[in-house]
Amino acid sequence: MLRALLLELAKSSRLRRWITSNGTTRRLAQRFVPGEDLAPAIEAARQCNRSGMSVSLDHLGENVLSREDAERARQAYTGALDRIAANNLDANVSLKLTHLGLDLSDDFCAEQLRIVTQRAAALRNFVRVDMEGSAYTDRTLRIVKQARAETDAVGTVIQAYLYRSEKDIQDLLSIGCRIRLVKGAYKEPSEIAFPRKKDVDANYIKLMRLLLPSGIYHALATHDPNMIETAIRFAAEHGITKDKFEFQMLYGIRTDLQSRLVREGYRVRVYIPFGQDWFPYFMRRLAERPANLLFFAKNLLRGTTVRE
Numbered sequence: 001m002l003r004a005l006l007l008e009l010a011k012s013s014r015l016r017r018w019i020t021s022n023g024t025t026r027r028l029a030q031r032f033v034p035g036e037d038l039a040p041a042i043e044a045a046r047q048c049n050r051s052g053m054s055v056s057l058d059h060l061g062e063n064v065l066s067r068e069d070a071e072r073a074r075q076a077y078t079g080a081l082d083r084i085a086a087n088n089l090d091a092n093v094s095l096k097l098t099h100l101g102l103d104l105s106d107d108f109c110a111e112q113l114r115i116v117t118q119r120a121a122a123l124r125n126f127v128r129v130d131m132e133g134s135a136y137t138d139r140t141l142r143i144v145k146q147a148r149a150e151t152d153a154v155g156t157v158i159q160a161y162l163y164r165s166e167k168d169i170q171d172l173l174s175i176g177c178r179i180r181l182v183k184g185a186y187k188e189p190s191e192i193a194f195p196r197k198k199d200v201d202a203n204y205i206k207l208m209r210l211l212l213p214s215g216i217y218h219a220l221a222t223h224d225p226n227m228i229e230t231a232i233r234f235a236a237e238h239g240i241t242k243d244k245f246e247f248q249m250l251y252g253i254r255t256d257l258q259s260r261l262v263r264e265g266y267r268v269r270v271y272i273p274f275g276q277d278w279f280p281y282f283m284r285r286l287a288e289r290p291a292n293l294l295f296f297a298k299n300l301l302r303g304t305t306v307r308e
């Protein structure tokens, strides 16, 4: 219920104004978002690379309402790809199609994505298209498949909480598309998504078993030690070597687990968000773990920035 409430509050523009203008909450959000500009994100990426992890940079933003905003987002992404190359970083980019204008027009959005994926292809880099709420699943998959027909520098995300995901995976595997598997971060009705966490976890494992032996380089994005241990065991039992897939985790979450996996020789990619539009991303992180909300509330009351 708390998760549902927080995901609902993520849509509130009043709460957004209050949280994003309050100095204490801005500092607390830095636990998940290293900065509002590209420069601190590049610095965070450099540090991750030094620790043996690769990175995906996400310029925060979603549901833009004008073509100008979508074009600005597209330029931020091509700019980020250029900066990654100039700094010789081991990093790619992740983006949301509603940030590139999906609410305005599919064709316009597909064109913005095409420009970003072409730049990534020219730089021998990669673009991951995040998966948003279920209202966008079909259109996201259609646009990704269209982009993938031109370049393999693009992949997408599948959410284990959706009943449809096994079929979507079969479809994407048939065109050789790279997939990031996640549990799913949005509020979805039980008609289309598993309501119980244990069923989402079981489906995550089932889908992971489809992805790993496929011969395509996929990503398992989770902080859940059970999912990770199950994947490690499955890979070992099926002779899938450590360089054939990667784990992905969010910046600032389970950094202990990130380092442990690197020490054990696994590939780890850290998802680093940056930008001014961090409110919905921040609310989804609070919704994922009640302890984060408690930590946030305690520090807000104290007006401090004590780290957990």
Ligand SMILES: Cc1cc2nc3c(=O)[nH]c(=O)nc-3n(C[C@H](O)[C@H](O)[C@H](O)COP(=O)(O)OP(=O)(O)OC[C@H]3O[C@@H](n4cnc5c(N)ncnc54)[C@H](O)[C@@H]3O)c2cc1C
Pocket: 129, 130, 131, 132, 157, 159, 182, 183, 184, 185, 186, 221, 222, 223, 224, 225, 248, 249, 250, 253, 254, 270, 271, 284, 285, 286, 288, 289, 292
């Ligand atoms: C790299 C990456 C990309 C993602 N991209 C998408 C996407 O495109 N679309 C989408 O719908 N979702 C995306 N997600 C979010 C995902 O769907 C889940 O909401 C999120 O990863 C939490 O699920 P979990 O697998 O970590 O497991 P959970 O069962 O939620 O958590 C397992 C354990 O992980 C730790 N943990 C999890 N979340 C947090 C947190 N916020 N703070 C502190 N500890 C935490 C806790 O120890 C918890 O017990 C992404 C996640 C990652 C890591």
